[in-house]
Amino acid sequence: MKKFFALVMVSVLGGIFTLGAYKLFLEEKQPVVVTSQTDTPTFLPTSNIGNLNSILEAPDFSLAAENTVNAVVHVKNVTLSSGQFTLQDLFSGRQPQQRAQMGTGSGVIINSDGYIITNNHVIKNTHELSVTLNNNKTYTAELIGADAKTDIALLKINADEDLPYVTFADSDTVKVGEWVLAVGNPFNLTSTVTAGIVSAKSRDLSGTSSQSFIQTDAAVNPGNSGGALVNTNGELVGINTAITSQTGSYIGYSFAVPSNIARKVIEDIMEYGNVQNGILGIEGVPLPIDDRTAERLDIDISAVKGDTEGIYIGGVVEDSGADKAGLKKGDIIKEIDNIKVSKFSDLTGHLSAKRPNDVVQLKLSRDGNIETVPVTLAKRQTYNMPLVGLVKNAKAADLKKFKAPNGVKILELNDRYEEYWRRNGITEGCIVTAINDEKVNSVDDIQRILKNNMTSEMRIELINANGEKERYNFR
Template structure:
């Protein structure tokens, strides 16, 4: 007992000594802190109030955009019929082995009467197509049209009542760093909302510079294809299309077709039944350090025009080889995908202002975009619509003109050895007369993969020649 009392006394004494030392030395020093520093400290709340107001003003809420969008995004189910491996029983009974395969994706309602935009790859090869709304109602759907180049398709359902729909925004005005929402049906789940920012624009995943995606870091997974990418106002600025992944699932970035391109494709499908592309009529490439050094350019950004197509809008407006396109309308052109993305949203007969760098000075030209008049056919080369004087020269009433022979050495040597030259007129392919590149496209589209390619042409001597290719 005496030991315990002794320990308590020592503890109390130690505490008293510590408190006394604090009061005598440390607290005295703190009270001697210069007044100026104290007054300076009191100025911080003013700044903090300003910062708090700034944060409040710039705080983003996704609730309104999500509420506007989630009921306009649908689940698309696609049943396709695929061939399976033939068994002995199939061979014995003469059966064609087939099996049905179910795929799924998303779509976005764009009109109250049931028009829905989605990806071409979501509905490709469908034998049966159905759409399930966010309220779990399911409808049969029909394909109105599709464009494989942009991977956009338009489908239609017939609902009993008007549907909620999403309005198109202007994807050209979307900014890098802007918040966006991705809404879709990943992994066969009902409408799911994820958020991110726009990481980049005018992205090309093919390496062929024929794509112009919006890149975001909003999580997108299998099943999101065809879903909506919206801004914080709930405006549609893209159709979610692809991810880059080694696993097939989201690992950081996703890609969407810009809404201006998607809207143009849908409008063309509804009005013409196919997509009408407005062509500038130039060939070249993105300006780089190598381009700048090779051609003595004063810039490392833009699109360098190597060649202007004869009779194109660019040719008639006065664009020349050596010009560097830096801007179209209010869109800066830093690389080819910027140019490609803008043109994909335009139609024939649209007039655009093109600003180029020529001899160190900027000049602006008003260019009328024309319908595409050329087509690349690997075996032949570049063909184009023939003008009346071309047909008169070759004494024929129909045909398309060989504008440039193929760069494939084996085919090129074959044509040269047979006396075929640029300017010769192709009058028939697979026994079908051709009057335009659209006719050629149609013949090639309907050709069976194992069918011979039979080309009939008139050479510069006026002689009719026939060639067969497998």
């Protein structure tokens, strides 16, 4: 028994000795760290913290939205349309009854007196117009004027108080990527605000370089037309006008008339009763130019091979501002008023906000050299007249040549009817003296007469190459 206990004691002492030797000679020593309770803890970034920071840094649209919704109105347009013509109407000799149809859109109050800007297509063919404010007050609206080309119209209501309104911003300074708000009444849902960014500028949807929209990805749907596109300060940068969609509803892109163009149109309507267009007077082709276009326009493509951006001047209109400023075929427009010109809509968009006698600064590339040329814009001198072709205001010498007391001069014959006219002795230089029995003295007269023509018939009076007056009837 004593031997057993002795053996156990020897084993225990051996274990203690071995463990002590390991701790003393073999195990690595670890530093001791002391953390005070008053130390500031360290937080490591996580995905959740990052999202929180993004939310805190996101722009706040609440003030801009609050200031805008009270100045955006609901426009209701009642039009009259004839019902379907039935056999019963035919046998009884009755005319189809007219039916009232309601269309809706949006509008923007632009001053405290009740002037409202909207789209022309919102009020087109109107029989009765009404406007409902954000406070649910409804007023009868008067149509002051409209311009179909820019799709802008001006309304007026007479309220019993000063109205909230939106101030205009300079749309030329809007940048791609900038935040914007679209405010309107989609699907009759009043005071709807959506946000997005400016996706592109100077966007042309027609393919004729006659438009220059601001493109955004703010959600715009039917009923938003005529509503406000504002920046984060609540200032008007555009009038929401169109969407691209195969379904009729928003799928990602919407388009607005820039505020500079809209403002100029309504100021012209208020001051002159119509839109005053300042014309540069060139025939231009955007760069780069392909071989087919170069051949068609007789352009030496080798001369512009190194240029990939700008507008190549293929021709200058006689007596235009460009002609008087010395612009010539072969010049390349690089900038207008320090705004880069890379496509035709950049140029036309800027010019749409100008009037006759305004001066623009053109930066040109001419024979490899860069020049800046001031050009005074002129009133429209030419017009593409249906059936006839391109006509321009005639000078005294043009009228004297044909002993004509009035009229406009034919510059180019309509391609489709050119053979017909030449066969009857009508050539370039001949004079159009009257349309529908009304004398014409300018291209403005032609536009006015054709605009008021309620029938499909057109009667044209001309003086041919032999100085003989002839009349033509078209149906």
